[in-house]
Amino acid sequence: SVALLLICLVHSALVLGLLQSGAVGARRLRGGRSERRASLLPSAPHRQRGDTTTTESFALDFTAVEDNMDSFMTQVKNLAQSLYPCSAQKLDNDMKLHFLENMSVTCNDGTPAGYYLKESRGSRRWLIFLEGGWYCFNKENCDSRYETMRRLMSSSKWPQTKTGTGILSPLPEDNPHWWNANMVFIPYCSSDVWSGATPKTDQNDYAFMGSLIIKEVVKNLLSKGLDNGKILLLAGSSAGGTGVLLNVDAVSELLEELGHPNIQVRGLSDSGWFLDNKQYLCTDCVDTISCAPTEAIKRGIKYWGGVVPERCRLAHEGSEWNCFFGYRVYPTIRRPVFVVQWLFDEAQLTVDNIHLMGQPVQEGQWRYIQNLGIELRNTLKDVPAMFAPACLSHEVITRNYWIDIQVKGTSLPRALHCWERSLHDNSKNSKAPPKGCPMHLIDNCPWPHCNPTCPTIRDQVTGQEMNVIQFLMHMGFDVQKMAQQQGMDPSKLLGMLSSGS
Template identity: 40%
Template sequence: MLMCYSLCFLWILLLKTGGCNSSTTNNGGGADIMLDIAKMSPLGDPEEILAALRQVAKAVHRCGIKEYPNLKRVFLTNKTVTCNDGTSAGYYIRKAFGSSKWIIFLEGGWFCFDQTSCRERWLNMKSYMTSRMWPEVKKGKGILSWDPEENPYYFYSNMVYIPYCSSDSWTGSIKNPKDSFSFMGSLIIEEVIKDLIPQGLVIASKLILAGSSAGGTGVLMNLDRVSDLMARLAPSVKVRGLADSGWFLDNEQYEPVPCVKAHSCAPTEGIRRGIDLWQGQVPEDCRRQYRDEPWRCYFGYRMYPTLRTPVYIVQYLFDEAQITANNVGPPVKKEQWRFIHEVGNEMKKTLQNVSAVFAPACLSHILLTKSEWQKTAVNGVTLAQSIYCWERGSDEELQCPLVRQRLKKISKAVRKSSGNVAGKVEMPLGDDPVGTKAAKRLKNKKRRRRKKNKRRRRRKNKGKRGKRSLGKNSKRLCKHHLIDSCAWPQCNFSCPKLRNPFTDEEMDFIDLLMQFGLDVSSIANALGMDMETLQSMDHDVLMQMLTQQT
């Protein structure tokens, strides 16, 4: 309690010295605290004070204050860019004054692909096609939460949430007359960024374009375009992507059905029809690779090798949306579980060459905006830890497939021109090709700056361990190629609980094995024990033994 009082005293001191200005907002009684960095200088190093304020936020939370500022609704300046029904598109924003990191999040919500499916969507999912029902404020969850316990690494970031109202996987570019639907998802993203530039995005250090489900697909489809836009409007800002549950397979359905309803239509057929309806914007590098079938680019494993901008993939191996699109139905038969098992294997294969990926063996959908997002782990590393380590990495540590390919060509050309075939050319593992003297000088300058900042942090943290630190072995924990090795749905202890579709009771891993058709005696034989011992064994212990066997 004394700690709480001490930190709150620091907060009050800042208010009294003019370092903070309180401005009342219409978010239910909360207030935004605007920090004037210049007025904080007499108190000491502004960076150290900001670090202390972050600790204040955490400590005040523990002291019992649970009110956090909400995201506030803002409509686009450009009124010609709209939702499906012609109403104004927009976004929700919560500023974190003093933070130079921005997260722009794309909401998910499937899509429609022709007039019939869009009319049905209008009847059943109208909130995903209009802004008329948007509330004035919205509460952030998961990676968008202001709660440092729920969101330990990103709670003090500038948050922007873009509601999904274009039904086009964020790729549409057509404005239609009032009697038909418009599809302008790609243009909405562009206009949001333009509106954010004068609000502080222009001086940001990093922009993370994130999204879940259709929003995750939208990240993959728009990431390079956003990076190019930022290179024109704010060239010093680094752009990164974070795609959650948007990595779909263009596989065969379990039970093929006519393509009428969006949720039961085969993914390939729905996208093939939709890309024409939406006038979908496909990145040029991918379009060149699939000239006759540009709709293939909507599937992550086909798009990924063509990307130029670093992206982190979050994907359940047994994604519920994928299984729904494959028309599996409630999985209660042995054949259905076998198909789901095959889907997981195929998903795992497509993710092997992804440099930054988090793929737990769970039967679920969407993780980033769930409160348990920072508790789910693969190989002892949580998603929150892995993303934080990855996005803080230097350009030399991040890798992008298309750039790696181009760097190899540069390396080959350098060796050939130098005539030193036997000589080894040191190749960077960066996202930006290094082929000019100016680029090399910039690279060396950045390296010196990192070393200087590292020494400064060591001096500042000498004798104490920061709460946001990943620990003494942070480099060892900083892994970002995390794919579960176990082969069955829900074999990961940290998976969200699964429920029986008929009884609504929680199902554990052993229940799932029974659904696969495995009898108790075969499990006992595989583990080399008698039936009585197996049946009396704790399910968690048994699960651990089985997952080690797979």
């Protein structure tokens, strides 16, 4: 309609004006830096709508106006949002299913593996996400997994489209810095922590081809625009987060072999930094949940024909299972990796036989939980780029609330943005981290959910939300005793807990 067209023209003028004034402000702030950056600004709001021009998109990376970044970003995102109705057609933001061209690389049951893709034409940034979902390590628990969680072992019932959330969202208000990247989601159907290279045969009931699936997806994407890519971020959560640590160097080496050495490959590992510690209560290795992590991986790596990075394999020859644990494989990785890890990861506590809902937590369990946080902090202290909130949770980067969690006043998207800036600056031989842009963020407070921005906890029985004090009391936390141990008044301790100090 004419009215809608007029609204769009007005909005376009406003966006252009705002962005140009931002660019002028940036030149004043930074002494006229980057005329090319300013010339790209007006294209930002239009990259969403299927524009097929080849201009490189601008992913809301307003580093030049960092002194007034928050308000500037808010205005831009609000205006970009208001432009959505101006599209002649409904925005198609979903990722679409593609099966691999190489049909010999399959899911566990022999069905073809594949990936979901949402192209962002004009963008040279690619985000490839590895799904998580535990694993199985022998015929018995793989058979059980096939009966109860078939989509994690077969592509037979995958839907044709998938909607991206969190860092896979195409909406700038949900995903400030990566909304305009080419988005790829690889479903997990190999049950091998993305490590296997074994086909299904008459002798093998299942295929375990996780490492090969990743490589085949990358090869397929080269014909869909990745050949012109500049940055490839290999991300993943849970088993997918461990998969990032196992495969990020291999992806970079594959691209070099295929003649694309200029694509910068980086890793983002979410909730995949597990510890091989002793369980709180030792149990027999019967299934995935009860089996100690070390024992499960030892059995799994043989069953899957698991492949680990060459540098890590040489460092742990004869005990390659070590490479599935973040603090052991990380020092051998050559490409930059950002680690996101809850200090009190629910999956870690589960395999350690600490179950927080139901019966009140005993004092020994409480000490074990606090020690877990301490151990995790120690393994992360030399990781330059990481985000570790003191929360009881598991996975975050594809959650809708991923932008709300903060550590020391910095959000996860902001920390990732600082990391990207540091990599960009380092490529210009500047070793100093960006000023006022932190990317090594770890909570110091010692209890689960002592950070007030942690995601909401729900009582598993009633479904009701719990605040920090209710949660700690539910776990059998003795405020008086803890206050005595800390040498403080109980009411002061309660105040600190409720404020997250």
